[in-house]
Amino acid sequence: MGLLVILVGLLVAGIAIFLGGYMGRLATYDLTAYFADAQGLRREAKVQLAGVRIGTVYEVALRPHKQFPGKPVAVTMAIQSGTPLYETDRFNIKQHGLLGDEYVAVTRLPVGKTAKLLSPNAVVEGGMATSTEVIMEQVQGVVADAKATLAMVSGRVDNEQMWADISATLANLNKATAGATDVVNEALRFTQSLSRTGEQSERKVAQLLDHIVAAAADVEKAAGRVDRLIALSPLPMQLAASGENIRQATSDIAVIAAEAREMAQDPQMQDYIAQSAKNLRDASANVAQVTHDAAALIGDQQLAADIKATLENVRQASESLKKLTEHTESLLTDPKTTEDLRASLENLRAATESGRTAAERADGVLDGVESAMETMRKTQSMFKDMDTRTRLQLRAAQHSGLRADAYLDLRLSPTQEDYWRVGVRDLGDSELLELQWSHRLRDDWFRAGVFGNKLGLGYDYTWGRGRLLEAELYNPSDLRLDVRARLRLRDQYDLLLGIEDLGGSNDPFLGAGYQGDF
Numbered sequence: 157m158g159l160l161v162i163l164v165g166l167l168v169a170g171i172a173i174f175l176g177g178y179m180g181r182l183a184t185y186d187l188t189a190y191f192a193d194a195q196g197l198r199r200e201a202k203v204q205l206a207g208v209r210i211g212t213v214y215e216v217a218l219r220p221h222k223q224f225p226g227k228p229v230a231v232t233m234a235i236q237s238g239t240p241l242y243e244t245d246r247f248n249i250k251q252h253g254l255l256g257d258e259y260v261a262v263t264r265l266p267v268g269k270t271a272k273l274l275s276p277n278a279v280v281e282g283g284m285a286t287s288t289e290v291i292m293e294q295v296q297g298v299v300a301d302a303k304a305t306l307a308m309v310s311g312r313v314d315n316e317q318m319w320a321d322i323s324a325t326l327a328n329l330n331k332a333t334a335g336a337t338d339v340v341n342e343a344l345r346f347t348q349s350l351s352r353t354g355e356q357s358e359r360k361v362a363q364l365l366d367h368i369v370a371a372a373a374d375v376e377k378a379a380g381r382v383d384r385l386i387a388l389s390p391l392p393m394q395l396a397a398s399g400e401n402i403r404q405a406t407s408d409i410a411v412i413a414a415e416a417r418e419m420a421q422d423p424q425m426q427d428y429i430a431q432s433a434k435n436l437r438d439a440s441a442n443v444a445q446v447t448h449d450a451a452a453l454i455g456d457q458q459l460a461a462d463i464k465a466t467l468e469n470v471r472q473a474s475e476s477l478k479k480l481t482e483h484t485e486s487l488l489t490d491p492k493t494t495e496d497l498r499a500s501l502e503n504l505r506a507a508t509e510s511g512r513t514a515a516e517r518a519d520g521v522l523d524g525v526e527s528a529m530e531t532m533r534k535t536q537s538m539f540k541d542m543d544t545r546t547r548l549q550l551r552a553a554q555h556s557g558l559r560a561d562a563y564l565d566l567r568l569s570p571t572q573e574d575y576w577r578v579g580v581r582d583l584g585d586s587e588l589l590e591l592q593w594s595h596r597l598r599d600d601w602f603r604a605g606v607f608g609n610k611l612g613l614g615y616d617y618t619w620g621r622g623r624l625l626e627a628e629l630y631n632p633s634d635l636r637l638d639v640r641a642r643l644r645l646r647d648q649y650d651l652l653l654g655i656e657d658l659g660g661s662n663d664p665f666l667g668a669g670y671q672g673d674f
Contacts, residue, residue, distance in 0.1 A: 163615060163627050163629065163637075166627075166637075166639070166658065167617070167625050167627045167639040183236065183237045183238075184211065184234040184235055184236055184237060185234070185235055185237055185276035185277075186232060186233070186234060186235070186276060186277050187211075187232070187233050187235055187241065187274060187276075187277075187278055187279075187280065188230050188231065188232045188233070188277075188278070188279045188280070189230075189231050189233070189247040189260070189279075189280050189281070189282040190221050190223075190224040190227040190228070190229065190230055190231075190279065190280075190281055190282055191227055191229045191231060191249060191282035191283075192226055192227045192228075192229065192282075192284075193229060193249075194216055194229045194231070194249070195249045195251075195258055196251075196258050197213065197216055197231060197249050197258040197259075197260070198213070198216065198257075198258070199213055199214055199215065199216060200212060200213065200214070201213040201257065201258060201259050201260065202257075202259040202260070203233050203235065203259065203260045203262065204259055204260070204261055204262065205239065205241075205261075205262040205264065206264070210235060210236050210239040210262070211233045211234050211235040211236055211239070212233065212234050213231055213232070213233050213260060214232060214233070214234055215230070215231070215232040216229065216230075216231050216232075217229075217230050217232075218230070221279060223279065223281075224279075224281050227281065227282060229282075231249075231260065231282065233260060240273050240274075241262065241273070241274045242264070242267055242271045242272065242273060242274065243271065243272045243273075243274060243280075244264075244265045244267065244268075244271055245262050245263065245264055245265070245274075245280075246262070246263040246265065246283050247260060247261075247262055247263075247280055247281075247282045247283060248260070248261050248263065248282065248283035248284070249261075249282070249283075255496060255500050517557070517558060517584075517585070520584040520585075523584060527583075531562075542566055542567060542568055542569075543566075543567035543568075543569070543570055543575075544564060544565065544566055544567075545564070545565040545567075545575075545671065545672045545673060546562075546563075546564060546565075546670070546671070546672040547562070547563040547564070547565060547577075547579070547669070547670070547671045547672070548560075548561070548562050548563075548669065548670040548671075549561040549562075549652060549667060549668075549669045549670075550667050550668055550669075551652050551654075551665045551666060551667020551668075552665060552666060552667060553656060553663045553664065553665035554663055554664050554665070555661060555663040556656065556663055556665075559581075559582050559585070560582070560583040560584065561579060561580070561581045561582065561583065561590070562579050562580055562583055563577050563578065563579030563590060564577070564578050564579060565577050565594075566578065573596045574593065574594060574595050574596065575594050576591075576592070576593055576594070577590060577591070577592040577593075577594060577603070577605075578590065578591055581607075581608045582608075588608040588609045589606055589608070589609050590605075590606065590607065590608065591605050591606040592604065592605030592606065592607070592614065593605055599618045600615065600616060600617050600618060601615070601616040602614070602615055603615070603616070603628075607628050607630035607631075608630065610630045610631040610632075610636075611630060611631075611632060612628060612629055612630020612631065612632075613628075613629050613630070614626065614627065614628040614629070615627050621644075622643065622644030623641070623642070623643055623644070624641070624642040625639070625640075625641055625642075626639070626640050626641075626642065626654075627639050636657050636660065637657070637658045637659060638654065638655070638656045638657065638658065639654050639655055639658055640652055640653065640654025640655075640665075641653045641654060642669060648670055648671055648672060648673070649668065649669070649670055650668065650669040650670075650671065651667075651668060651669075652665070652666065652667040652668060652669050653665075653666060
């Protein structure tokens with residue numbers, strides 16, 4: 157009896173420890189986030205807020221939602237009840253390190269007074285992809301753009317013709333400015349001569365006007381060349397504006413010269429010479445102002461320094477892009493990186509193969525359960541004069557994996573409380589014999605016989621309505637103790653919780669059971 161009390165105490169302690177963690181996991185609520193890409197996220201992945209785990213992913217499926225077009229991946233999460241989440245929180249799929257596992261990261265924005273809590277079973281929109289594969293694709297795109305930009309900048313920087321055009325443009329601008337200054341001075345002298353002499357020889361006036369027209373034509377051609385060169389060069393907009401002013405002033409000079417020639421040929425138009433001279437004087441003032449602006453622009457040391465600084469920045473940017481390209485190419489061609497990626501793919505392949513093997517084993521176990529049920533139905537028909545009861549168990553352990561058991565309890569007469577248990581442990585795999593005699597001790601049961609092909613003892617302790625603690629001690633050569641709790645969910649269906657090989661490998665398990673009535 158003392159050994160029995162010790163066994164029951166150990167059983168209660170083990171079940172309490174296991175149930176504590178399990179019931180904690182039951183206290184959760186569901187949230188579903190929709191993403192454009194699962195990025196390798198799997199079931200049982202972590203959900204973290206500020207680096208602390210607050211939940212678990214238990215479903216990743218393609219389930220498009222009309223509220224989130226373009227994001228068909230539904231990720232359903234079990235969030236701990238004590239962790240409130242808000243509508244302003246952001247959900248993203250991230251990865252631990254370069255080759256780590258994916259997880260769901262919750263980013264909390266500042267919560268205002270009007271922020272609303274997310275209700276259970278709410279749906280939210282997931283963020284953009286941040287895994288290593290997506291980042292590598294973006295890096296490759298950036299590298300390609302960087303190469304194209306580097307080639308373009310290098311072509312521009314190394315283009316000697318462009319620098320020759322810029323030098324020629326500045327030289328032509330200096331010549332045009334000097335020519336415009338000469339024209340202005342000659343026009344001023346012409347105006348003063350007209351005011352002193354009044355009437356001079358028509359031939360001299362016409363010759364002088366021809367010179368003015370020719371000079372204006374030269375200035376106009378120079379201005380045209382300046383415009384064409386400016387259109388092909390990266391000089392500031394002020395230089396283009398100066399060329400426009402020079403062209404406008406040249407047009408004004410040409411108009412004034414033509415009018416002066418007509419007045420010189422027509423004696424009746426001499427009275428208008430004074431007015432034309434005034435117009436020429438105003439135009440000369442405009443040309444002088446334009447010349448001054450152009451000279452100031454050309455001699456501006458700050459502008460030259462800005463151009464040099466800009467070219468230096470372009471060179472530095474080109475060098476940085478070149479280094480980035482070389483570094484990325486060396487990373488992509490690094491044998492160590494290639495080996496890591498190959499090892500990751502090999503691990504993924506092995507995990508896939510293990511999953512396939514587990515699925516095949518599960519199919520075999522389920523087939524064994526179905527076969528055992530059919531055998532039990534036939535056995536029950538054989539023992540129709542006896543009271544029989546079917547008992548099925550399916551559980552998944554952390555180390556030993558999935559296991560299915562099938563039993564048939566036989567009672568020789570309705571008035572007899574003792575019964576015999578006959579069955580098979582681990583259907584579809586090792587298929588070990590179960591043959592035990594059960595004797596009633598008030599509300600409890602004592603069992604003795606064969607437990608998985610090994611001699612042993614069992615004790616079933618009732619600790620409330622619909623709750624039963626079971627302990628099995630067997631295999632005398634290497635004693636093994638299995639404990640489990642049976643919690644009634646509904647009629648004839650139970651939830652199984654327990655630990656196999658208590659004190660040894662301590663392999664916890666979770667499962668479901670079915671038990672008929674006599």
